Amino acid sequence: MNKVVLALIVSFLLVLGFKGILAAQAISVSVTTDKDVYYQYEMVYITVTVTSDGSPVAGEDVGIQVLDPDGFTVYTDQGKTDNNGEVIFYFRLNPNAKCGEYTIIATVTGGEGEGKFRVVPRAIVGGEVNQINKLELLPMIIANNINLIVLIVVAVLAIYIVSQRILENNRLS
Amino acid sequence: MEILIYLKGLKYSMATISSGAHTRKIGRKLMLTLIIAFLLTFLTVAANGYTVEIVSVQTTDMQGNPKTEFKRGEFVVVNVKIKSLLTYESQDYLLIVQVKTPDERVIALGFTSGSLAPGQEVSTGYGFKIPDDAPTGTYKVEIFVWNGWPAIMGGNWKPLSEKETTTITVTT
Numbered sequence: 001m002n003k004v005v006l007a008l009i010v011s012f013l014l015v016l017g018f019k020g021i022l023a024a025q026a027i028s029v030s031v032t033t034d035k036d037v038y039y040q041y042e043m044v045y046i047t048v049t050v051t052s053d054g055s056p057v058a059g060e061d062v063g064i065q066v067l068d069p070d071g072f073t074v075y076t077d078q079g080k081t082d083n084n085g086e087v088i089f090y091f092r093l094n095p096n097a098k099c100g101e102y103t104i105i106a107t108v109t110g111g112e113g114e115g116k117f118r119v120v121p122r123a124i125v126g127g128e129v130n131q132i133n134k135l136e137l138l139p140m141i142i143a144n145n146i147n148l149i150v151l152i153v154v155a156v157l158a159i160y161i162v163s164q165r166i167l168e169n170n171r172l173s
Numbered sequence: 174m175e176i177l178i179y180l181k182g183l184k185y186s187m188a189t190i191s192s193g194a195h196t197r198k199i200g201r202k203l204m205l206t207l208i209i210a211f212l213l214t215f216l217t218v219a220a221n222g223y224t225v226e227i228v229s230v231q232t233t234d235m236q237g238n239p240k241t242e243f244k245r246g247e248f249v250v251v252n253v254k255i256k257s258l259l260t261y262e263s264q265d266y267l268l269i270v271q272v273k274t275p276d277e278r279v280i281a282l283g284f285t286s287g288s289l290a291p292g293q294e295v296s297t298g299y300g301f302k303i304p305d306d307a308p309t310g311t312y313k314v315e316i317f318v319w320n321g322w323p324a325i326m327g328g329n330w331k332p333l334s335e336k337e338t339t340t341i342t343v344t345t
Contacts, residue, residue, distance in 0.1 A: 027328075043277065061222075061331075061332045063317075063319060063323045063330050063332060064323065065322060065323040065324050067324065073282060073322070073324075074279060074282070075271075075279050075282075076269055076271055076282065076317060076323075077271075077315070077317075077336075078317050078319075078332055078336045079336075090277065091273070091277050091278070091279060092276055092277040092278045093278075094278055094279075105323045105324045106323065107323040107326065107327060107328065107330035108328075108330070109328070109329075109330065109331045110328050111328050112323065112327045112328050112330070
């Protein structure tokens, strides 16, 4: 009786062992993001795809860890793959997120994948401009156009002098 | 004779039974016990593949009073009770607590690690301060129990439990 039970257990364990080893060897994990470069405070969407011999693996637990440029963990998550072998993770970068290259590590039991993205400072897209009296701008306009103003003044003076001389010559003649 | 279980690529060593006239009798009893323990564990683990159960998650203030509504600048303590579903061996765990603002920013990320004896229940947790300029609204508190960090474990990474999520409300 014991021998039969033992034989059954050994067979069962062998099957489980081989199944585990085979499954672990064939798994492939790919990591992609919706963009290569993000601004601070932007949403990051990460797609992890799990395949086995090219076929999607559904219902697989995926763990994810995102490391900042200094190697500190800034985001973790866990999800299950859908029928396409995909799971999507998302998070928003902090407004003061470090700029540089971030690393995404996605793992399943028996496989792992890696992805990268960059974070750059957020562009200034807005601001407040106060109403300014046009007269306040006059000194700035003069300073910026001083060469042109001098040229115009000299030209006007030259025209005036020339015209006066012509008029005087006409009077004398 | 050594009994080994291979489950999802992990090796579980159950026991070594020596053969001999005197030890055979004890070996039979031991084997029966092992088979029962193995079957019970297998049935439990095979149901969802996880070896740790998150029994409860509760948010409290610093004095341990349960609450789910906090003001900016207050401290939040996340108490987590976990239990090992394994009946025959200890397991190491990494428990991560991650807190996200309503706009999906991570404002707190902490972890604790340890070892769970077979069937053992442990209370652990993590505390954090809500920043004074934090947005108001509903925050997500996520709990993960893994066998280690993905960056360290690689292909040997394994979730020990389902992800658990609770919420807190932050007011001015």
